[in-house]
Amino acid sequence: MDRPEKPYGAVFLVDKPYQWTSFDVVKKIRNALKVKKVGHAGTLDPLATGLLIICAGKETKNIEKYQAREKEYVGSFVLGKTTESFDLEREVKQIADPSHLKKEEILQAAQSLTGDIMQIPPHHSAIRKDGKRVYESARKGFEVKLDPRPVTVKTFEITGIDLPEIHFKIVCSKGTYIRSIARDMGELLGVGAYLSALKRTAIGEFRLENAWKLELLIDKIKSEQHENL
Incomplete structure (x- = not known):
């Protein structure tokens, strides 16, 4: 999860929690990253769980590409x-x-x-x-x-x-x-x-078993930001 200062781009695989909306996950990650451009590639209903692809920074331009996958x-x-x-x-x-x-x-x-x-x-x-x-x-x-x-x-x-x-x-x-x-x-x-x-x-080729639990991902993002201060 290397984070170059400019231009920033990242893709995160997240295991969406039960009763969270897809936008709830986007908002949580956006706040942690302190990056304006964050979006998801394919909505999951609140009562569904599982793989959600989150794109941040310059990677948001590839959202449609991820959404189109099987x-x-x-x-x-x-x-x-x-x-x-x-x-x-x-x-x-x-x-x-x-x-x-x-x-x-x-x-x-x-x-x-x-x-x-x-x-x-x-x-x-x-x-x-x-x-x-x-x-x-x-x-x-x-x-x-x-x-x-x-x-x-x-x-x-x-x-x-x-x-x-x-x-x-x-x-x-x-x-x-x-x-x-x-x-x-x-x-x-x-x-x-x-x-x-x-x-x-x-x-597509992205599997749930390789996804982050949301709170662990947030902790990882915050830890890396602290190291880069």
């Missing part, structure tokens, strides 16, 4: 219930008993959502529609019509079934919403579903 996630869906946000941000509602579902049906649904697909983003998301974040309208009770978008789900592997919960590994393109995959899987199976846990394990 993403890998592991997590779990709960079948038989759903929420307005398709995760645990909103109230859980009972839809149908999933206990009758067979392994083959679950695997077939996952296969149907693999490949080049058209996906409607969740209404509780940070994308913009008519200049506004759609989650702002959703939280006020307004429904915004969102058009399907092309995404690629390279891998959708069911790694465990313990009904009503199923566990997965997904490798997908930029712009893919795992919460939308939960929604669509629930609809295919006729029982509803929501995302109960999500961790991003890779962005």
Whole structure:
């Protein structure tokens, strides 16, 4: 983590803590670095954890390059219930008993959502529609019509079934919403579903196991700044 005075540029791999927004992480690192230009390469929802790439200084011009890389996630869906946000941000509602579902049906649904697909983003998301974040309208009770978008789900592997919960590994393109995959899987199976846990394990060649725990990274930055005084 060498830090030349001019021009400064750095890339940090961070394991985003649970319930932190991606911007919370950016702000924490920006304050520690005392550098104005700091940004992240791909949002993680507050209830998700895992790999977040932070770019600082001149490296912020490469954010789009990092964002474009393939993403890998592991997590779990709960079948038989759903929420307005398709995760645990909103109230859980009972839809149908999933206990009758067979392994083959679950695997077939996952296969149907693999490949080049058209996906409607969740209404509780940070994308913009008519200049506004759609989650702002959703939280006020307004429904915004969102058009399907092309995404690629390279891998959708069911790694465990313990009904009503199923566990997965997904490798997908930029712009893919795992919460939308939960929604669509629930609809295919006729029982509803929501995302109960999500961790991003890779962005391109960058792996979560090489990421910093946030507080350790902040301590490292402050220590190096002190040494350079």
